[in-house]
Amino acid sequence: MRKLEDLQDLISQSVDKLTFPVHPADLYEPLSYILSIGGKRMRPALLLMACDLFGGDIDEALSPALAIEVFHNFTLMHDDIMDNAPLRRGRVTVHEKWNQNVAILSGDVMLIEGYKLMMKVPNHLLREILDIFNDTAVGVCEGQQIDMDFEQRDDVAISEYINMIRLKTAVVLGGALKIGALIGGAEGKDADLLCTFGENLGIAFQLQDDILDVYGDPEKFGKQVGGDIISNKKTYLLIKALELAKGNTAAELAHILANRDFINNDKVKAVTAIYNSLDIRQHADSEMQAYADKAFIALDAINLPEEHKQYLRDFADGLMVRDN
């Protein structure tokens, strides 16, 4: 079995070799630019990993893996416009470096380039893989819209939140694993189980991200602690706190959320104190564990040698204790 880091490296090298037409420059340069910003290349590496696990030739999975990365970066290019984000990983975003129209149109052509790469699969898998890719792509759009809708709402239920993160982040992981498994020669049932593994692990991972924003070690986490709190982001923690808080606690939380003049540090401290009083971290931990458990149950049922399943368990464990 290949090491995940080796697969990530292979993806990075292959992304660097991706070329697009030279003309028109303002249409295609943003594609190479945003791809050059980097990232962990986790989604495409998982696609290769799944292919490898089922004994497939990862060279045959390389174009679909790149398709997933190109698609992911298309969503970033358009999300950055919608979020009005000036920077991504410390680099200027496409709509800031060029302009908004360029970011819209380059994103559009990037989605099409994603389809072109995804089509580089054997004929007998073409329809099935494109169906998965379509479902994945639609899911991401739905998740993004639901996430934007949440900003205007104060009555988001936990089940709605879980559905949003499933669509926005987890279906791509599940879809990438499923596509890789099919290219690797997996039976439909096993590809579905691996997809279920990936989707539930993705939900658990996002819940962990929510927890780490407040309770993570800032040095290991690599982000400002409390960033979600400062921006009133509707994470699992905030939604659960809004659900559980009663009386004075509810009033205090509402006051903090409505008050724009709070000093950031004070706001993080005050909201964290409320979270602590409501045992929010415990709730989040157990919700995260529930989805990790679902992932492991699906994994156990996959028809793969025990050694390969252990590889997946180790991968999942590595993901779930990340920098905590």
Add this chain to the structure above:
Amino acid sequence: MRKLEDLQDLISQSVDKLTFPVHPADLYEPLSYILSIGGKRMRPALLLMACDLFGGDIDEALSPALAIEVFHNFTLMHDDIMDNAPLRRGRVTVHEKWNQNVAILSGDVMLIEGYKLMMKVPNHLLREILDIFNDTAVGVCEGQQIDMDFEQRDDVAISEYINMIRLKTAVVLGGALKIGALIGGAEGKDADLLCTFGENLGIAFQLQDDILDVYGDPEKFGKQVGGDIISNKKTYLLIKALELAKGNTAAELAHILANRDFINNDKVKAVTAIYNSLDIRQHADSEMQAYADKAFIALDAINLPEEHKQYLRDFADGLMVRDN
């Protein structure tokens, strides 16, 4: 052979029956909204016509035809943002009725929905048809970018302009005809010839549109005469005039283009007078005729009964003497 109007009606009825998920509403309602604004449904009707011409069952071509219409409306939704257009066919544009983020994300999911509809073709045609669709989609994006680039340039060559309108408007017509022909059972060679017919006819049609903007009967044309002149739009006529004008005429044209204080009517009159002095209309007519001729040469070579070719000739003639 079915009448084109009947095919357009069939498309309109089928578009009305297209449904998308209910939730999230802000993601999917704009799709139904922009599709309800209407239009001539010419592109999908041509796809059905091509299928019918080769003896195919138009029911089998209906989903791909709808895919072309959904794709076309995706481009309109994003173009309207880029053009900052408040209205489309007298109705409020999506980014004005909702907001810009909605128009970006709904457009994205609309492109994906286009792919989903385009995939409803027999397996043996799936790859070939998606390749055509990809090329078409990429062409439209390139054409849109080149058109936007032209706004910043004063040295656009006629050959560049023809390439832009080929990409932005003609490849979709060629692609729609080719896809319909393949579904109808046409040989690859004949599908290619029909594509060439459509592409060249599309260029001729766009050149006619440029001519009609200045020289068309306003009552029949349905648009304000001189709209392109008022907005300094780089049409064939303006590009040719910039190429041919020398001395005082060149200076006068440059002055008019640079002066923002012109009264619209005076500007149209003055530019038209320059066009007349340079025989621009004759140049445009002969360029248009050259592309119409290319279309008819390709048509003649198609392996179809003479009666079917005559149908296509009549269609093309009807298109080319439109409202003049």
